[in-house]
């Protein structure tokens with residue numbers, strides 16, 4: 134169950150501007166009536182991407198030029214709201230591999246890390262620079278360097294922090310706890326054996 | 334060394350320290366429902382991992398069940414798909430499922446205690462934020478995400494950082510007409526919706542000592558609305574009495590041994606707390622919310638906040654946002670606000686004692702014209718108990734609809750929804766925008782007896798005046 138070591142994410146980027154974009158905006162609650170996360174990608178940002186009749190509205194994700202994007206650029210407090218994992222899942226299922234924002238809501242950040250999605254924090258001004266470059270040329274290759282904590286594009290290198298244990302987890306292939314938890318199963322059984330109620 | 338219950342339970346369940354410094358914590362009891370578990374079973378299949386300890390997971394169905402329809406397939410095919418998936422996952426993995434045909438189905442946080450599955454000194458996890466309810470028994474109970482459900486299914490553990498402990502003592506005697514719901518609304522309004530971040534709440538003091546298990550559950554249920562992941566009450570004789578004779582409670586010689594062990598988990602006198610808050614019970618009044626989070630609450634005698642009087646820009650903005658959504662007038666009394674819907678139920682207040690108390694005060698009254706009033710028992714067992722005592726009759730005679738067990742209008746994933754900007758007097762736990770099924774629907778949280786008073790008068794009311802009565 135070895136996990137991929139994620140030292141960087143490279144791809145085209147798309148800018149979805151806005152602060153306080155909450156998990157309901159990312160994936161409206163009615164799409165939670167599902168038994169797998171598989172189809173969630175198509176409902177990403179649904180209520181801002183589609184009108185009441187299901188037709189496309191003007192939204193960066195509806196723009197043909199950005200359809201290849203795997204890096205999401207956005208604003209402050211991204212992912213606030215509910216703890217439901219449907220939001221980062223929808224982002225990943227849509228095809229995003231990394232996010233650059235001014236900052237992230239706590240639980241959302243943790244959920245993304247568990248899915249192996251690096252969440253990099255950059256300044257508003259730097260995000261605007263990347264967005265400008267991408268707007269000028271959507272094929273611009275953007276790199277989130279987890280190791281160096283940088284975002285690079287063209288000739289530019291900008292600082293982009295990926296917090297402590299998340300960075301460590303991504304770099305060492307420990308972003309998802311399952312492998313390590315599973316290694317501990319023999320000790321889990323010993324601990325359980327000491328607890329009478331677990332014998333039931 | 335003197336230890337708190339939280340530390341004792343944590344230490345008994347700590348398996349080892351992980352590379353990132355978190356603890357691999359054994360989860361003794363895992364509860365699942367249809368909304369957050371199917372994806373976790375899917376992940377497990379992808380990883381080709383079995384359920385490690387299937388006898389330690391228990392399932393029920395609650396969020397999507399229609400309360401006016403029993404026969405399947407349900408009118409909503411998505412609800413039916415979730416039902417089928419849960420049934421299949423439980424069957425394939427030998428997991429006990431309290432399905433609707435068993436007579437034991439209900440909201441997951443009502444079923445666990447009712448069956449005696451929820452026990453002191455245990456760790457409990459469930460993919461639902463109101464799992465804190467089970468802390469009423471002196472268990473450490475966590476609401477978790479779907480990936481953690483997978484972790485618990487596959488390894489019976491999860492990776493966690495230790496919490497700090499805040500003791501909240503409520504001392505003295507509650508005034509007549511003040512209920513457990515008012516206590517927790519008061520605590521949240523006082524400490525804030527994020528005040529509990531990073532903490533486990535230990536509820537104590539004479540008010541909790543005198544509370545029944547159902548009242549303790551009401552308070553622990555809403556710990557999460559105050560930002561605390563976990564809330565608990567130390568186990569005592571009340572806890573033991575409640576658990577005696579329940580289906581999953583220990584029997585024979587195991588019983589006295591279990592009781593001794595359970596009581597031993599209670600916090601030691603003189604143990605360390607990271608914070609202590611003391612509240613005078615006499616200061617607590619019947620409470621209602623006026624805004625869009627459970628911390629935006631006031632006593633029934635107070636007025637709706639005025640943003641002009643806010644002490645900070647942030648507070649001003651949040652009051653303005655809430656009042657705009659709620660369509661309420663700043664400075665006006667909350668009492669007298671017209672309501673359209675009255676909802677009795679949920680994992681906060683959908684237990685026997687809640688309906689019993691409503692029946693006691695409402696007998697002889699009638700729901701106001703134009704108000705839709707529904708009563709939804711939290712479990713099939715609660716429903717049966719109420720029906721045996723004739724409580725359902727008292728409620729229907731007063732004008733409430735008596736429904737089948739489930740979450741219902743607490744979050745409206747089933748067909749029970751507000752329409753347009755209807756305002757609902759609700760005994761549930763969340764008043765978020767759109768929570769009750771309409772994107773413009775409005776929720777005012779309150780105790781069940783206050784919901785009854787609102788139903789009868791057609792407006793937010795002081796139950797003490799409406800029923801000219803208090804608490805026994």
Ligand code: SF4
Pocket residue numbers: 395396440441442461463679680681739740743744761762
């Ligand atoms: S009753 Fe409401 S809060 Fe409780 S589990 Fe159901 S939906 Fe969640």
